[in-house]
Amino acid sequence: xxxxxxxxxxxxxxxxxxxxxxxxxxxxxxxxxxxxxxxxxxxxxxxxxxxxxxxxxxxxxxxxxxxxxxxxxxxxxxxxxxxxxxxxxxxxxxxxxxxxxxxxxxxxxxxxxxxxxxxxxxxxxxxxxxxxxxxxxxxxxxxxxxxxxxxxxxxxxxxxxxxxxxxxxxxxxxxxxxxxxxxxxxxxxxxxxxxxxxxxxxxxxxxxxxxxxxxxxxxxxxxxxxxxxxxxxxxxxxxxxxxxxxxxxxxxxxxxxxxxxxxxxxxxxxxxxxxxxxxxxxxxxxxxxxxxxxxxxxxxxxxxxxxxxxxxxxxxxxxxxxxxxxxxxxxxxxxxxxxxxxxxxxxxx
Amino acid sequence: xxxxxxxxxxxxxxxxxxxxxxxxxxxxxxxxxxxxxxxxxxxxxxxxxxxxxxxxxxxxxxxxxxxxxxxxxxxxxxxxxxxxxxxxxxxxxxxxxxxxxxxxxxxxxxxxxxxxxxxxxxxxxxxxxxxxxxxxxxxxxxxxxxxxxxxxxxxxxxxxxxxxxxxxxxxxxxxxxxxxxxxxxxxxxxxxxxxxxxxxxxxxxxxxxxxxxxxxxxxxxxxxxxxxxxxxxxxxxxxxxxx
Numbered sequence: 001x002x003x004x005x006x007x008x009x010x011x012x013x014x015x016x017x018x019x020x021x022x023x024x025x026x027x028x029x030x031x032x033x034x035x036x037x038x039x040x041x042x043x044x045x046x047x048x049x050x051x052x053x054x055x056x057x058x059x060x061x062x063x064x065x066x067x068x069x070x071x072x073x074x075x076x077x078x079x080x081x082x083x084x085x086x087x088x089x090x091x092x093x094x095x096x097x098x099x100x101x102x103x104x105x106x107x108x109x110x111x112x113x114x115x116x117x118x119x120x121x122x123x124x125x126x127x128x129x130x131x132x133x134x135x136x137x138x139x140x141x142x143x144x145x146x147x148x149x150x151x152x153x154x155x156x157x158x159x160x161x162x163x164x165x166x167x168x169x170x171x172x173x174x175x176x177x178x179x180x181x182x183x184x185x186x187x188x189x190x191x192x193x194x195x196x197x198x199x200x201x202x203x204x205x206x207x208x209x210x211x212x213x214x215x216x217x218x219x220x221x222x223x224x225x226x227x228x229x230x231x232x233x234x235x236x237x238x239x240x241x242x243x244x245x246x247x248x249x250x251x252x253x254x255x256x257x258x259x260x261x262x263x264x265x266x267x268x269x270x271x272x273x274x275x276x277x278x279x280x281x282x283x284x285x286x287x288x289x290x291x292x293x294x295x296x297x298x299x300x301x302x303x304x305x306x307x308x309x310x311x312x313x314x315x316x317x318x319x320x321x322x323x324x325x326x327x328x329x330x331x332x333x334x335x336x337x338x339x340x341x342x343x344x345x346x347x348x349x
Numbered sequence: 350x351x352x353x354x355x356x357x358x359x360x361x362x363x364x365x366x367x368x369x370x371x372x373x374x375x376x377x378x379x380x381x382x383x384x385x386x387x388x389x390x391x392x393x394x395x396x397x398x399x400x401x402x403x404x405x406x407x408x409x410x411x412x413x414x415x416x417x418x419x420x421x422x423x424x425x426x427x428x429x430x431x432x433x434x435x436x437x438x439x440x441x442x443x444x445x446x447x448x449x450x451x452x453x454x455x456x457x458x459x460x461x462x463x464x465x466x467x468x469x470x471x472x473x474x475x476x477x478x479x480x481x482x483x484x485x486x487x488x489x490x491x492x493x494x495x496x497x498x499x500x501x502x503x504x505x506x507x508x509x510x511x512x513x514x515x516x517x518x519x520x521x522x523x524x525x526x527x528x529x530x531x532x533x534x535x536x537x538x539x540x541x542x543x544x545x546x547x548x549x550x551x552x553x554x555x556x557x558x559x560x561x562x563x564x565x566x567x568x569x570x571x572x573x574x575x576x577x578x579x580x581x582x583x584x585x586x587x588x589x590x591x592x
Contacts, residue, residue, distance in 0.1 A: 010418035015431035016465060033450035251446045254407070255507075256435020256463040259427060341434075342407045345446070 018261055027268035037241070038273060044237035045277030046284065048230040049321045053285025053313065054292075055226035059219045060309040061293045061301060068304035069180065076174050083167050107152055110159030118143045231324060238270055238328035242336060249336045250344030259337040266333035267326060274325025282317050286310070353419070354515055354547045355381040355404045360413035361570075362399050373399040375570035376413065381549060383514065386541045386560060389551045391567035398519065400567060401551035405440065405517040406433055418514070435463050439508025439546075443520035445500040447492050453479060453503045454488040460510040478506040482536060498529030505536055509546070516540070518550035522557070534560050 031038045089102065121136045121143070128136055146155050249262055294301040336344050362374040373396045381387050381404070391397040402408040403415050406422050415422045417433065425433065434440075439460075447456045454475050461471035479488055482502040492500055501521060508516050518537065522530030538560045541548050550557060558564065559578070566573040 009416075009420045010437075012420055012425065012429045013432045013436065014428040015435055015463070018463065022462065030450065247444075247446060248448055251442075251448065252459075253431075254434055254440045254446075255460040256431050256511075258431050340408045342402050345442075 015256055015258055017258060020264065023261060023264040024268055027265045027272070030265065031269055031272060038269075041237045041241050042273045042277040045234055045274060045321060045325055046281040048233035049278050049281025049317055050285035050288070052226045052230040052320065053282050053317045054289035055222055056313040056317065057286055057289035057310060058293060059223060060306050060313060061290070061297075061304075063219070064304045064306035064309065065293075065297055065300055068300070069177070073174075073177055076170070076177060080170055080174060083163075083170060086163070087167060103156070106160065107156050110155045111147060113159055113162075114143050114147055114155065227320065230320065234274075234321070234324045235328040238325060239332055241270075242266060242329055242332040246336050246344050249333075250339070250341040253337070253341040253344065259334075262337040263330065263334050266329050270325050270329030271322070274322045277325065278318055278321030281321060282314055285317070286314070352383050353380045354383040354385075354417070355379070355549065356416040356419070357400075357404060358414045358416075360400070360403055360410045360415060362396075362403065362408070363411045372570055374403070374410070377403075377567075377570070377572055379404070379565065379572065381547065383547055384541070384545045385562045386538065386548045387550075387563045387565065388557045388561040389549065389565045389567060390553070390557075391573070395567045396570040397551045397567045399570075401517065401519055401549070404549060405438060405515075406430060407440075407517075431463075435460060436511050437513050437515060439510070439513040439516045441501070441504050441508050441516065441518040441521045441550075443523035445492070445497070445504050445524070447500055447503050447507065449492050452489045452491055453484060453495065453506075456492075456503055457506045457510055460507060464511045474510070475506075478509055479503070481509075482506045496529075497525050498532060501525060501529075501533050502536065505533070505540070509540065509544075512544075513546060515547045515549065518548065518552075520552055520554075521550060522552065522554045527556070530554060531556055 118140055121140050125133055125136050125140075145151065146158075252262060253259075290301070290305075357377055357379045360374055360377045360379075361372070364371040364373055375396075377396075377400055379400075389397050389401055399408070403410050404417075406415075406417060409423060417437065422430075422433075440446075447453075448459070451459070454472070457478055458466075458471040458475040461474060466474070476485070476488060479485055482505055484499060484502055484506070487495065487499065492503070495503065501524075508518075516537070521533055521537070525533065534554075534556055537548055537550070540546055550561075562578055564576045564578075566576070
């Protein structure tokens with residue numbers, strides 16, 4: 001077919017931009033036909049992310065295990081201190097005025113407790129069955145009777161007895177936890193106690209800020225190193241996949257593919273592999289690491305499992321995996337697509 | 350009068366390799382008429398491939414102008430260049446360059462995809478082309494299942510995919526034995542006659558001589574001489590000795 005008859009310059013059209021659908025078609029087909037090669041690339045991503053995830057998970061769990069019991073003990077100790085002050089105050093030898101004041105305040109407390117119970121019962125009546133209603137009404141009447149002025153002494157006595165009982169319970173709990181701590185011993189590996197002293201012992205063990213601020217220097221170094229290794233692994237894998245297809249890219253340009261189309265194809269391929277690979281990597285890393293920690297530390301692993309820190313680790317790993325896979329493929333692909341076809345084809349020689 | 354399908358004016362190309370400048374082309378003037386079968390010949394390093402890349406829109410000259418159908422190639426933007434490569438020009442390479450993971454049919458229909466044909470249209474046309482080059486039985490074969498000659502035929506079929514006015518063949522017989530090489534040259538000649546498609550080939554292969562209408566000899570980045578086919582037949586002995 002020949003336009004030689006018309007004199008003057010030929011009319012040159014513009015190559016239309018092919019839709020994403022076409023790019024997706026070609027990209028998915030590329031992955032399918034190069035299935036095993038794609039699997040190798042994806043396994044690089046899986047491994048890199050699994051490694052990253054397992055380091056971060058181990059660190060999170062270890063940190064939580066080191067901090068958790070400590071935080072529990074600390075909050076228990078606080079409660080003991082509060083109650084002890086009250087008890088001491090109650091047990092010391094007071095002056096008549098002191099006694100008067102203290103009796104008055106204790107009575108007020110006792111009255112408040114009784115009133116609270118009445119309120120509770122009143123609320124409960126709304127949802128109660130007719131049988132329960134009867135019991136609750138009896139309780140309320142009983143409590144109201146005790147609030148009568150002539151029954152003050154009885155009320156006070158009962159209240160103080162109850163508070164003493166609760167204190168005994170608390171003491172029991174504290175002893176149990178101290179016992180547990182002795183049994184579990186110091187966590188192996190990088191313990192935070194040696195390096196950083198907890199600045200806020202009152203914060204709950206699952207909080208994200210605790211994880212990041214209480215990682216020891218060794219842990220931080222390890223986490224960063226894991227990130228670097230992961231980075232290099234993924235970048236290397238993706239660079240290679242583009243490199244080995246330079247000639248193909250040059251050929252496609254000769255067939256009329258636009259630069260952007262070629263980039264789109266590689267974008268979709270790398271995003272697909274990156275997404276699936278990252279997903280698997282996170283799952284594998286998380287699972288293996290948790291199992292390992294559970295085998296070493298036993299059930300406290302799950303008692304003190306830090307959901308916040310783990311979630312943060314998952315999100316960060318997902319971000320790293322996906323973004324890195326895409327960028328690591330995108331840059332070389334973009335460069336290859338922008339070359340003149342001859343350059344791209346020459347490189348592979 | 351026949352139009353020039355490719356015209357170059359004082360084309361130069363300089364490659365910079367580090368500190369060294371290589372003058373691959375030192376001012377080439379060439380006019381190629383539509384419907385011709387022209388061969389560019391010359392020793393390695395003569396600038397033959399470089400000139401070939403220039404006239405094919407595969408590379409940009411450092412100086413001078415290249416006109417394809419009277420359109421200055423340097424003025425074209427990326428979209429227009431892509432259109433040109435898709436619709437006007439077909440390429441054949443020494444290393445075949447067919448995509449290894451696609452079947453023969455898929456390779457042939459790929460340029461049609463870029464040209465916007467529907468899958469059915471592309472398929473029908475692709476089958477027709479493959480049958481024309483003698484590979485009607487091997488539509489779903491992958492490149493590794495095809496011999497060198499067959500791969501090159503797929504490349505020829507692919508080059509014809511969008512009915513181009515120009516086919517550029519870079520050493521099409523370079524990786525083929527004598528018999529297969531001859532077959533390819535014959536195929537190109539047939540297409541040249543049947544479909545009036547201009548064929549420009551850069552080659553070492555002297556079998557190409559009798560098929561060509563004209564031969565451009567390149568030496569040291571400049572045109573040494575241009576010969577018509579009529580001239581060659583008489584001087585066959587001399588040519589063999591010149592290389």
